[in-house]
Amino acid sequence: MRLSRWGISIAGALVLGLVLLVGWSGASPTAAPAQAKVGAATIKVGLITKTETNPFFVKMKEGAQKQAKALGVTLLTASGKFDTDNASQVTAIENMVTAGVKGILITPSNTKAIVPTIQKARKKGVLVIALDTPTDPQSGTDALFATNNYKAGILIGKYAKAAEAGKTVKIATLDLSPGITVGVLRHNGFLAGFGIKNGDPKIVCSQDTLGDQAKGQTAMETCLQKDPDINLVYTINEPAAAGAYTAIKNAGKAGKVTIVSVDGGCTGVRNVGKGIIAATSQQYPLKMASLGVAAVANYAKTGKKVSGYTDTGVTLIAKTPVAGVPSKGVAFGLANCWG
Amino acid sequence: MDIPTPVRSASRSMAAGLARAAGRVSAIGPIGPLFALGLAMAFFAVKSHQFLQGQNLSLVLQQVMEVAVLAIGQTIVILTAGIDLSCGAVMAFGTIVMTKLATSSGVPAIPAILLGIGVCAGFGVLNGALVTKIRLPAFIVTLGTLNIAFALVHIYSREETIANPPSAMTYFGRTFAVGGTNITYGVILMLALFALVWFVLTQTAWGSHVYSVGNNQEATRLAGIRTDRLLISVYAIAGVIYGIAGLLLVARTEVGDPNAGQTDNLDSITAVVLGGTSLFGGRGTVVGTLIGALIVGVFRNGLQLIGVASIYQILITGILVILAVSIDQLTHRGRQ
Numbered sequence: 001m002r003l004s005r006w007g008i009s010i011a012g013a014l015v016l017g018l019v020l021l022v023g024w025s026g027a028s029p030t031a032a033p034a035q036a037k038v039g040a041a042t043i044k045v046g047l048i049t050k051t052e053t054n055p056f057f058v059k060m061k062e063g064a065q066k067q068a069k070a071l072g073v074t075l076l077t078a079s080g081k082f083d084t085d086n087a088s089q090v091t092a093i094e095n096m097v098t099a100g101v102k103g104i105l106i107t108p109s110n111t112k113a114i115v116p117t118i119q120k121a122r123k124k125g126v127l128v129i130a131l132d133t134p135t136d137p138q139s140g141t142d143a144l145f146a147t148n149n150y151k152a153g154i155l156i157g158k159y160a161k162a163a164e165a166g167k168t169v170k171i172a173t174l175d176l177s178p179g180i181t182v183g184v185l186r187h188n189g190f191l192a193g194f195g196i197k198n199g200d201p202k203i204v205c206s207q208d209t210l211g212d213q214a215k216g217q218t219a220m221e222t223c224l225q226k227d228p229d230i231n232l233v234y235t236i237n238e239p240a241a242a243g244a245y246t247a248i249k250n251a252g253k254a255g256k257v258t259i260v261s262v263d264g265g266c267t268g269v270r271n272v273g274k275g276i277i278a279a280t281s282q283q284y285p286l287k288m289a290s291l292g293v294a295a296v297a298n299y300a301k302t303g304k305k306v307s308g309y310t311d312t313g314v315t316l317i318a319k320t321p322v323a324g325v326p327s328k329g330v331a332f333g334l335a336n337c338w339g
Numbered sequence: 340m341d342i343p344t345p346v347r348s349a350s351r352s353m354a355a356g357l358a359r360a361a362g363r364v365s366a367i368g369p370i371g372p373l374f375a376l377g378l379a380m381a382f383f384a385v386k387s388h389q390f391l392q393g394q395n396l397s398l399v400l401q402q403v404m405e406v407a408v409l410a411i412g413q414t415i416v417i418l419t420a421g422i423d424l425s426c427g428a429v430m431a432f433g434t435i436v437m438t439k440l441a442t443s444s445g446v447p448a449i450p451a452i453l454l455g456i457g458v459c460a461g462f463g464v465l466n467g468a469l470v471t472k473i474r475l476p477a478f479i480v481t482l483g484t485l486n487i488a489f490a491l492v493h494i495y496s497r498e499e500t501i502a503n504p505p506s507a508m509t510y511f512g513r514t515f516a517v518g519g520t521n522i523t524y525g526v527i528l529m530l531a532l533f534a535l536v537w538f539v540l541t542q543t544a545w546g547s548h549v550y551s552v553g554n555n556q557e558a559t560r561l562a563g564i565r566t567d568r569l570l571i572s573v574y575a576i577a578g579v580i581y582g583i584a585g586l587l588l589v590a591r592t593e594v595g596d597p598n599a600g601q602t603d604n605l606d607s608i609t610a611v612v613l614g615g616t617s618l619f620g621g622r623g624t625v626v627g628t629l630i631g632a633l634i635v636g637v638f639r640n641g642l643q644l645i646g647v648a649s650i651y652q653i654l655i656t657g658i659l660v661i662l663a664v665s666i667d668q669l670t671h672r673g674r675q
Contacts, residue, residue, distance in 0.1 A: 052648075052649070052650050076643060076646050077649070078649040079649055079650075082601060082602070085598070086592065086594075086599065087599060092643065094401075095640050095644065098389060098394070098398055099389060100389070110596055110598060112500040113500045113502075113592060113596045116594065117592065
């Protein structure tokens with residue numbers, strides 16, 4: 001029993017150390033600037049992302065933090081443990097409501113499952129804005145600040161149409177996953193921009209990639225197996241595009257296949273510079289978050305809630321511009337990229 | 340296997356001795372974890388005026404109920420020196436079965452709930468049978484059933500979240516007021532389950548056999564206890580408990596979510612270990628598990644209230660787990 005007591009005292013000492021660690025991390029403000037308490041009587045804004053690690057959400061958080069600092073409000077952040085982690089987001093909303101936030105900005109992990117919890121928060125007077133991804137139904141939140149994914153698709157579709165003019169095109173589409181709105185909108189936008197419909201014989205292969213690089217490579221390998229003459233590839237995002245390029249390169253077809261994509265992450269834009277991706281539609285997570293924080297701060301001060309959909313813009317980034325489709329160069333893309 | 344008679348009687352008396360030792364440890368209870376919980380609560384009470392409000396403490400209880408109930412099942416499995424990696428996936432399967440039967444197959448709520456729990460119990464029986472009859476390690480068996488249950492969830496749900504379950508399924512998410520504080524019915528169910536399992540583990544023969552099997556399965560078998568049957572019952576009861584956790588999850592989130600529970604196996608093991616239960620089996624208490632789950636919940640809630648990003652909660656949980664296991668090892672070695 002002597003050693004057991006010894007164990008308990010070690011535990012005590014270590015827990016004490018731990019508490020000091022928390023004290024330290026609490027003291028080094030992840031968000032709360034000193035001026036917050038002076039300026040706006042601690043208006044609190046919550047930001048809940050899908051994960052902590054995806055560069056898209058890192059940029060979003062950065063945008064929110066900058067804006068929070070500029071407006072003198074306190075930002076609370078939380079996220080799920082993996083991309084589809086609904087339970088952690090539910091817990092985060094409840095905790096933030098208890099912490100007294102005026103508004104919550106959220107990229108829902110499960111667009112349907114989060115709605116009942118959001119309703120409870122809204123009933124308590126909390127303004128809830130969806131960032132990047134709408135809830136299902138979209139009216140689940142007060143407002144949506146997001147990229148117009150259909151438009152993002154149209155831009156690369158038009159670009160591909162002009163770039164491939166006069167060629168016999170065989171198209172592969174590397175999609176997200178069935179039933180996920182973002183993926184469907186980009187896919188359909190691309191086809192509309194290109195001037196064809198789902199089921200067109202020009203589309204020789206469609207595969208799901210979950211937006212993942214390794215899965216993108218596998219999908220492209222499968223497609224090339226199916227039809228080695230594919231010369232235009234639509235990809236859901238830039239990691240999938242990078243995977244597709246590896247497959248194309250390994251098949252000895254580098255330079256013969258045009259890849260278009262969506263996102264505008266820094267790695268993706270650099271790949272545009274290298275000629276791996278012909279064109280990409282760049283979106284702006286930082287802007288979604290900073291507009292969101294401003295909207296909550298405004299609600300706290302004036303009682304006015306934003307509503308409806310706000311398009312946070314999308315820009316076509318291409319190394320080689322084509323006639324009739326306005327685009328910006330790689331330098332612009334790099335100056336505005338995320339990740 | 341042929342075992343000489345002296346060894347047999349030696350192991351029989353050893354089994355009895357170990358069972359007595361286990362009884363003593365569970366009587367002392369989880370002092371270390373309780374101390375850690377108290378410290379954490381004191382810290383957050385100082386840092387945030389909202390923390391100690393009844394409403395917030397009730398919220399913490401509500402937020403831990405799903406993982407805490409899963410961890411009850413995990414505790415009894417771990418007490419037998421087993422482990423259950425399938426608990427979260429099995430629970431998710433239970434929630435999808437109950438919500439989908441009720442919303443699209445027209446099964447009334449109560450039978451649908453019972454069928455959901457029954458499916459979880461079935462997985463428990465399967466786990467237990469594979470562990471005992473084919474003598475596979477619990478880790479491998481439950482890794483297999485984890486993947487099977489995960490796949491079945493996605494096949495059966497067709498990746499769709501099932502919204503608007505019948506009101507009977509969300510009953511345990513409703514609240515009643517006690518002096519201005521809203522308490523969730525599910526929390527009462529959770530506490531009742533803890534009390535029940537605590538009673539069974541400490542006051543019944545079945546309970547002492549669970550500890551005894553965890554200390555030395557062979558000796559327990561030689562002492563005349565049918566260990567195979569005992570282990571299957573342990574995994575089956577754990578399955579029923581996972582089903583109840585699934586019902587609580589549906590009640591709390593008001594949906595059947597096919598992506599639920601993906602990290603719950605590790606989260607429940609975390610709660611068990613933080614509560615001072617030994618991963619080697621035979622030592623620990625279910626009350627400790629409740630405290631372990633509360634430690635995680637208190638850090639998650641408290642850090643959010645004082646504005647620390649949620650990633651620190653994961654960091655701290657990691658440190659606490661290492662601490663808890665180290666302490667267990669040190670004290671265990673001391674006793675030998």
